[in-house]
Every structure is written in structure tokens, then in C-alpha cells.
Amino acid sequence: MNRWTPILLAALLPWTLALAQTPQRGGAPAEKPPNPPRPPDEARAARGKAVYERYCLSCHGEHGDGRGYSAQWLDPRPRDFTRAIFKCRSTPSGTLPVDDDLMRSLREGLYHTNMPSWEVLGDRSLRDVIEYFKTFSPRWKEEGPGDPIPFVPEPADDAASRKKGQQVWNSQACFNCHGQTGKGDGPSVSTLFDDWAFHITPFDFTSSPRRKCGSTDKDLYRTFLTGMNGTPMPSFADTVSADEAWHLVHFLKTLQVKNTKQHLFGFSVGN
Amino acid sequence: MRRTILRSLVGTAAFCLMIIGMGLFSPAALAVPAFARKTGLACSSCHEVWPRLNDFGQLFRDRGYRLERDRDAPVEQDGSYWPIALRTTVGYQWMRNTLVPTDTGTTDTTTGTFGFTGLDLFAAGNLGDRLSFLVVFTPGLAQSGFQLAPSNLDSDLESAFVGIHDIGTSWVTLRVGKHAPDLPVDEHRTLTLTQGYNVYHFHPQGSHVTWEPGSNQNGIELYGHSDLSRVRYSFSLVNENDAEFVSSTFLANPVVWGHVQATQYLDNPLLAAVKLGAFGSVGWHASSALTAPTASGGGPIAGTGTNHKNHYRYGGEAHLYFLSTVNPLTLSAVVWGGTDDQALVDGAISDATFIGGFLEGVWTITPRVSLLGRYELIHPSGGADPAAGPVAGDVNTWTVTLRHTFELTSRTEAAVHLEFSRFNQDAGDGTSPSSYAALIGLDFSL
Numbered sequence: 001m002n003r004w005t006p007i008l009l010a011a012l013l014p015w016t017l018a019l020a021q022t023p024q025r026g027g028a029p030a031e032k033p034p035n036p037p038r039p040p041d042e043a044r045a046a047r048g049k050a051v052y053e054r055y056c057l058s059c060h061g062e063h064g065d066g067r068g069y070s071a072q073w074l075d076p077r078p079r080d081f082t083r084a085i086f087k088c089r090s091t092p093s094g095t096l097p098v099d100d101d102l103m104r105s106l107r108e109g110l111y112h113t114n115m116p117s118w119e120v121l122g123d124r125s126l127r128d129v130i131e132y133f134k135t136f137s138p139r140w141k142e143e144g145p146g147d148p149i150p151f152v153p154e155p156a157d158d159a160a161s162r163k164k165g166q167q168v169w170n171s172q173a174c175f176n177c178h179g180q181t182g183k184g185d186g187p188s189v190s191t192l193f194d195d196w197a198f199h200i201t202p203f204d205f206t207s208s209p210r211r212k213c214g215s216t217d218k219d220l221y222r223t224f225l226t227g228m229n230g231t232p233m234p235s236f237a238d239t240v241s242a243d244e245a246w247h248l249v250h251f252l253k254t255l256q257v258k259n260t261k262q263h264l265f266g267f268s269v270g271n
Numbered sequence: 272m273r274r275t276i277l278r279s280l281v282g283t284a285a286f287c288l289m290i291i292g293m294g295l296f297s298p299a300a301l302a303v304p305a306f307a308r309k310t311g312l313a314c315s316s317c318h319e320v321w322p323r324l325n326d327f328g329q330l331f332r333d334r335g336y337r338l339e340r341d342r343d344a345p346v347e348q349d350g351s352y353w354p355i356a357l358r359t360t361v362g363y364q365w366m367r368n369t370l371v372p373t374d375t376g377t378t379d380t381t382t383g384t385f386g387f388t389g390l391d392l393f394a395a396g397n398l399g400d401r402l403s404f405l406v407v408f409t410p411g412l413a414q415s416g417f418q419l420a421p422s423n424l425d426s427d428l429e430s431a432f433v434g435i436h437d438i439g440t441s442w443v444t445l446r447v448g449k450h451a452p453d454l455p456v457d458e459h460r461t462l463t464l465t466q467g468y469n470v471y472h473f474h475p476q477g478s479h480v481t482w483e484p485g486s487n488q489n490g491i492e493l494y495g496h497s498d499l500s501r502v503r504y505s506f507s508l509v510n511e512n513d514a515e516f517v518s519s520t521f522l523a524n525p526v527v528w529g530h531v532q533a534t535q536y537l538d539n540p541l542l543a544a545v546k547l548g549a550f551g552s553v554g555w556h557a558s559s560a561l562t563a564p565t566a567s568g569g570g571p572i573a574g575t576g577t578n579h580k581n582h583y584r585y586g587g588e589a590h591l592y593f594l595s596t597v598n599p600l601t602l603s604a605v606v607w608g609g610t611d612d613q614a615l616v617d618g619a620i621s622d623a624t625f626i627g628g629f630l631e632g633v634w635t636i637t638p639r640v641s642l643l644g645r646y647e648l649i650h651p652s653g654g655a656d657p658a659a660g661p662v663a664g665d666v667n668t669w670t671v672t673l674r675h676t677f678e679l680t681s682r683t684e685a686a687v688h689l690e691f692s693r694f695n696q697d698a699g700d701g702t703s704p705s706s707y708a709a710l711i712g713l714d715f716s717l
């Protein structure tokens with residue numbers, strides 16, 4: 001080692017660290033050791049069993065396999081907890097969600113499905129039943145949850161951003177599934193099936209501003225970058241930058257219905 | 272001689288009250304499997320134990336039978352969905368009545384019959400995004416009521432209303448039509464089948480007031496609730512049902528009923544939640560009216576009632592949810608008072624008042640198995656002159672119920688129902704007749 005080597009290493013070190021912390025394109029930090037598993041809390045799971053049996057079993061089934069007695073009439077089908085694959089996550093595609101992701105789904109429900117909001121049950125019951133969900137799949141004992149994706153600041157929602165978003169829409173061929181106008185009627189629709197081989201329909205962005213995995217801009221941004229596991233909706237974290245994801249959010253909002261007010265006796269009321 | 276006739280009349284009235292209070296108690300009990308068919312949820316999602324609502328069910332009801340996930344409107348429903356349901360209970364009922372007046376004195380009677388509790392036909396659901404409706408039809412059936420008394424053959428619309436929800440906010444909703452006033456414990460969803468909440472229907476002896484908060488009323492209800500219905504209020508403006516004198520005012524014999532209720536969830540393994548509430552009503556009842564010529568019957572002429580006097584009901588409630596809010600042991604205490612103006616009570620020497628209430632414990636062991644125990648006391652005072660004849664005294668009742676729901680799906684409900692109850696009222700003449708009822712039934716709804 002010559003005398004320049006330490007100086008060179010010292011000069012490179014900040015760059016090395018900076019590169020190590022630089023997110024992938026819209027994704028999670030690279031090369032971080034996986035999080036340790038968070039197996040179900042047995043005491044909470046025991047209490048959660050009572051919650052599950054009262055409120056969840058009819059759809060999700062006694063064994064958590066999504067085959068409750070009501071499941072046959074539901075579209076989309078209830079989640080199968082035995083594979084621990086979840087649509088609505090803040091964690092990268094293919095990873096387990098964090099508890100807050102499951103809480104969000106329980107609190108808010110999933111629009112356009114039969115999954116209602118269970119917020120009225122209170123946080124204690126919801127935390128308990130999440131622990132019970134985890135008993136259905138060995139994944140929770142073997143893997144830790146992923147790290148939530150970072151949120152970069154949202155750029156201004158202006159014409160330039162929306163135009164860039166439209167370019168992303170075209171470059172990623174979103175229209176193949178969602179259709180040119182976002183109505184969910186793209187040419188690929190008939191070929192779309194979920195991981196359980198049930199036909200699945202792409203979201204119709206024109207029908208409602210309320211979406212399955214949350215209705216805020218942040219929720220939509222998150223969905224692009226995490227995908228919806230178990231469905232044909234992939235993660236675009238490897239092909240779309242964080243800024244591009246925001247542009248796409250801004251473009252999609254132009255497809256949505258403008259007037260969300262509902263009508264009563266011909267008059268607009270509420271929101 | 273006059274006193275003997277009065278005693279006989281009071282005894283007969285007390286007996287009739289017992290029969291009404293026990294054998295024929297079959298309120299249109301609301302548990303609507305059509306909702307389960309529509310939502311895909313099991314009945315246990317909304318009912319702590321069918322037909323008793325839990326907080327999720329209360330919120331669903333307050334929201335106008337909507338889950339608010341963009342799938343509530345009729346156009347979102349599967350074509351095969353039809354919002355119709357029915358409920359009845361078939362089985363065996365045993366009854367024992369003591370001190371039953373006869374033409375040769377009093378006697379005790381015992382009888383048992385097979386029968387059913389009548390039939391409730393429901394249609395309920397949504398007419399649009401923010402419009403709900405409920406129609407409950409109770410057909411007159413000659414063989415209902417376990418054949419213990421002459422059957423009421425009158426068919427009736429037990430309930431018929433349209434709800435207009437979230438008029439700008441969840442705090443403003445209107446229900447128009449025949450509806451149930453919001454009560455501290457909903458009689459239409461109680462577990463008991465032989466006895467309801469007598470205090471909801473109580474009138475001081477001799478009172479002409481026919482207002483019973485426990486019965487559905489024609490009128491309009493303004494109600495609202497917080498996001499999760501942890502705080503709720505309700506005001507109903509109704510006509511007094513079956514009033515003898517129909518007022519000459521723009522609204523005949525009006526009654527305003529109000530109820531507020533607040534729930535606090537506690538992160539506590541012993542006491543999971545507390546619910547408190549207060550309620551009351553004020554009514555204006557015509558105390559006189561013009562009458563038709565004697566030759567044509569002589570009855571009061573509708574629309575001529577005047578000289579309105581007030582009647583009041585008021586009270587408070589506390590409900591403690593032990594163990595959990597999922598399968599709770601619930602203890603409820605309701606205190607209920609009432610005052611009818613002296614002018615509204617036959618032979619009264621003062622305003623007729625009463626104070627009463629009930630204590631009720633419901634232990635939901637699982638969504639399928641539940642135990643209920645209830646004690647109710649009503650103590651009347653004032654009103655009719657004791658010197659003119661016996662004045663009925665305290666009402667004491669208790670009920671125990673065990674219920675096992677063996678079919679509990681999103682399509683049907685069926686339960687084995689065991690119940691034993693006692694109704695007792697001091698007749699005011701030194702006697703205290705009682706009525707006992709035991710019911711073994713199969714209660715089902717689809």
C-alpha cells in the first residue's frame with residue numbers, strides 16, 4: 001500500500017456511503033440485511049381469534065384460506081392468509097407488510113370490495129386480529145417484514161408534471177390493462193388472473209376517486225412502487241423513479257371523476 | 272258492593288296487563304338476513320348475539336344500512352339480491368297465572384301450548400346512495416301467540432320509513448314514517464321472547480296517555496352520529512298512537528322524544544367500554560273533545576280535541592362492557608320516570624307519576640351462545656284516588672334466557688331459545704297476582 005492509498009480511501013468513503021444509502025429507482029435501500037421475523041404474539045393472537053371468528057371467518061374461512069362460506073359470492077375473492085400475500089403494503093413487492101399496513105386495510109376497508117372498514121372495533125381488537133392473521137402462514141415466523149418504501153417530496157401538481165405522468169403511463173404501457181381512458185378496459189383484460197387463478201378486473205380510474213389501497217395521492221404513489229402482490233399489478237420501483245411516480249399520480253387524477261358530491265333529490269350534498 | 276266491582280275490574284285489568292306483558296309479547300324483532308346476503312358478512316358481524324346489535328351493527332344501521340365502500344347503492348348489487356327477510360319462533364310455551372279473577376272468586380291457571388310468536392316480514396335496504404328504507408309487515412294470524420288468548424287478527428305495518436342520510440354531514444339524517452324511537456336498549460332487538468321492557472309501555476292507572484316509546488310511531492326522526500357512532504343523538508316528533516281525543520291542532524297529540532348516547536372504548540382487559548346516555552319526552556295530549564250525538568254512538572269527534580295537558584318521560588342509562596367488546600359481558604342499568612298531568616288521569620287527585628327501570632346482564636359467551644338475566648321494577652305514585660278504589664302498585668318482573676344460535680351464516684339464522692320469566696303486579700287490594708312463562712323455541716330468520 002503506498003502512502004496515497006489511505007487518502008484515496010478516505011476520499012472515496014463518503015461516496016461509498018452515499019451510494020449505499022441512495023435508494024434504487026423509487027425502491028428501498030440496497031443491501032440492507034433483512035428484518036428479523038416478527039412471529040405472532042400468542043396472547044394477542046388468542047384474543048384475536050375471537051375477533052376473527054365473529055367478523056372475518058365468514059369470508060376468509062376457518063383456516064384463513066379465503067374460503068369462507070360467503071367467499072363463493074364475493075368478487076374479488078377474500079384474501080388467503082395462508083400464503084401471506086397482501087395487496088396493500090408500504091413494503092417492496094414480494095415482502096411481508098408491516099403491521100401498520102394491515103391496520104390501514106382494516107381501518108379503512110377496501111373500496112369496491114366487500115371488505116368494510118372495521119375501525120369501529122377499536123385499535124385493541126384490530127391489533128389482536130392482525131396477530132391472529134399471522135398464525136395462518138409460516139412466512140411470519142421465517143421472514144421479517146420489508147422496509148417501507150421512502151417517500152420523496154411531492155413535486156408540484158402542474159401541467160408539466162401531468163404531461164410527464166402521461167409519458168410514464170405510455171412508456172409503462174399502463175393502458176394495456178387500464179385502457180386508454182383509464183376505464184379498466186384495456187386489451188389485456190381477458191388475460192388477467194390473480195395468484196389463485198381468479199379473473200381480476202383492472203381498476204377503473206374514471207369511476208371513483210376511492211381506490212382499494214387508499215384514496216390519497218400518497219396511497220396511489222405507494223401502490224405504483226410496491227405493486228399489488230397476488231394480482232397482475234406489478235411494482236414499478238425498478239423502472240420508474242420516485243419523481244416519475246408522482247407525475248403519474250398527477251396524471252391519473254385527471255382521469256378521475258371530477259364531481260364526487262352525491263345527489264339527493266337532485267341537489268348536491270356533502271362530499 | 273261498589274268496592275268489590277272495582278276490585279274485580281282492577282284484578283281483570285292487572286291480568287290483562289300480565290297477558291299483554293308476557294304471553295303476547297312478540298315485537299317485530301329486527302334481524303335482517305337480507306343485509307347479510309347483500310354484504311356477504313355473517314350475521315355475527317352486526318349482531319353481538321342475534322338479534323342484539325353490536326357497535327358495528329349500530330354503525331351500519333345509523334349509516335342507513337350502508338358499509339360506505341362504494342357498493343351500497345341498489346345498482347351495485349347482484350341481480351339475484353332481493354331485500355326481503357322473515358322471522359318467527361316456533362315451539363312450546365308453558366304459562367301459569369295466579370289469582371286470576373273468575374265469577375266465583377280467584378283461581379290459579381296453568382296451561383301449555385305449541386305455537387309460534389307471529390311472523391315478521393321485512394323488506395329493508397337502500398333506494399339510492401343515501402336513501403334507506405324499512406318496511407315490516409306483521410300479518411294477522413289466527414293461531415299465533417301460542418293460543419293463550421284471543422289472537423289479534425289485525426295485520427299491520429309494524430314499521431315503514433324512508434331514511435335520508437348524511438344531509439351534508441353524518442350529524443343530520445332524517446327518517447320519515449313509522450319508526451322506532453331511539454331507546455336505551457332496543458326492544459326490537461332484545462333477546463327475550465316472553466317479556467319485553469314493561470317500563471317502555473307503562474301508563475299510570477287511569478291515564479288516557481297512550482304514548483309508548485317502546486312502540487313504533489308515525490312521525491319524523493332527526494338523528495346524527497359521529498364517524499364511528501361513538502356519539503349519537505336522536506329526536507323524534509311523532510303523533511301519539513291510538514289517542515282517544517284527536518287534537519284540533521296542526522299535529523294531533525304531538526310527542527317529542529330525545530335520546531343522546533356516548534360510548535368510550537377503554538384499552539382495559541376487564542372493562543372494555545362504557546356507554547352512557549340520557550333520554551326524555553314531552554307530549555301534549557288533548558284532555559277533552561266534542562262528542563258525537565248519543566244516537567250515533569256518542570264518541571269523541573276526531574279533530575276537536577283541545578285543552579292539551581303535558582306528559583313526560585325521562586331517565587338515564589349506563590352500560591358497562593366487561594371482558595371485551597367482541598364477546599362482552601354487558602351490564603345495563605336504565606332508570607326511567609314519568610309524569611302524566613292530573614287532567615289526563617281518571618279520578619286523579621294529583622299528577623300521576625312513576626319511577627322504574629331495569630338491570631340487565633347479557634353474557635355473550637361466543638357469537639352463538641348467550642345468557643341474559645333481567646330484573647325490572649316500576650313504582651307508581653300519585654294519580655288516582657285510593658279512596659275511590661284499589662290503585663295498582665309496583666310491577667316486578669324478571670327474565671332469564673339462554674340462547675344457542677346453531678345456524679349463523681350470511682344466509683340464515685336459527686337458534687334454540689330457552690326462557691323463563693315472571694311478571695308480578697301489586698293489585699292494590701292486598702293481592703299480588705303473578706304470571707310465569709316458560710318457552711322452548713326454535714327461532715329462525717332467513
